Amino acid sequence: MSTLPSLPLAAEPCCAPLVHEPIADDAALQLAARLKALAEPTRLRLLSLIAAAPDGEMCVCDLTEPVQLSQPTVSHHLKVLVDAGILTRDKRGVNVHYALVPGALDSLATVLATPARG
Amino acid sequence: MSTLPSLPLAAEPCCAPLVHEPIADDAALQLAARLKALAEPTRLRLLSLIAAAPDGEMCVCDLTEPVQLSQPTVSHHLKVLVDAGILTRDKRGVNVHYALVPGALDSLATVLATPARG
Numbered sequence: 001m002s003t004l005p006s007l008p009l010a011a012e013p014c015c016a017p018l019v020h021e022p023i024a025d026d027a028a029l030q031l032a033a034r035l036k037a038l039a040e041p042t043r044l045r046l047l048s049l050i051a052a053a054p055d056g057e058m059c060v061c062d063l064t065e066p067v068q069l070s071q072p073t074v075s076h077h078l079k080v081l082v083d084a085g086i087l088t089r090d091k092r093g094v095n096v097h098y099a100l101v102p103g104a105l106d107s108l109a110t111v112l113a114t115p116a117r118g
Numbered sequence: 119m120s121t122l123p124s125l126p127l128a129a130e131p132c133c134a135p136l137v138h139e140p141i142a143d144d145a146a147l148q149l150a151a152r153l154k155a156l157a158e159p160t161r162l163r164l165l166s167l168i169a170a171a172p173d174g175e176m177c178v179c180d181l182t183e184p185v186q187l188s189q190p191t192v193s194h195h196l197k198v199l200v201d202a203g204i205l206t207r208d209k210r211g212v213n214v215h216y217a218l219v220p221g222a223l224d225s226l227a228t229v230l231a232t233p234a235r236g
Contacts, residue, residue: 019165019218021166022163022166025159028159028163029159032158036157036158038150038230040150041147041149041150045140048136048137049140051137052137052139100232106230109226113227
């Protein structure tokens with residue numbers, strides 16, 4: 001899977017609301033890639049654990065126990081979310097910390113939300 | 119793929135915001151299934167065409183040309199979205215019409231949106 005840019009999605013062409021006008025081919029490809037990264041139960045649980053953490057970030061060392069999976073498996077899932085521009089990865093000494101990319105989930109929410117029809 | 123209930127998602131346990139507290143296992147499974155149905159470029163284009171249509175619905179007969187795919191392929195993609203509770207299907211004579219399930223995309227948007235942290 002190629003790495004998507006980690007910029008907030010709000011600045012990108014995928015982010016016109018899906019229901020406002022027909023989505024362009026390239027925007028559909030980009031949006032599908034991000035949704036696919038999210039569309040996995042373990043990744044949703046990891047993302048939710050990180051986002052709900054008191055300081056908004058978690059070490060991979062603290063994520064293996066809640067999802068009952070090995071560190072390589074957890075690290076693989078986290079890499080998918082980093083590559084999709086949804087999580088940031090920060091190595092500090094022997095530990096790797098993950099946090100939400102500010103705005104990434106909100107931008108996806110904006111794409112999916114249906115504005116009131118006039 | 120089993121059929122998910124077509125009720126508005128707002129009434130279902132998947133819909134607490136993902137970032138508020140760690141998502142439960144069953145909610146993660148259900149949310150992942152819906153996101154997976156969306157995570158395909160052609161399905162996003164079909165959904166967007168239907169949602170952006172003047173009366174909010176489209177006949178499968180009018181969807182093949184915009185996506186340049188055969189009717190069986192288009193019908194397959196539409197079935198995935200119906201099974202995920204995202205589209206409704208209404209057969210009228212020889213034609214089949216599809217429309218958004220009211221609230222379905224908004225509920226997904228609500229799950230993904232990040233409320234301001236206190």
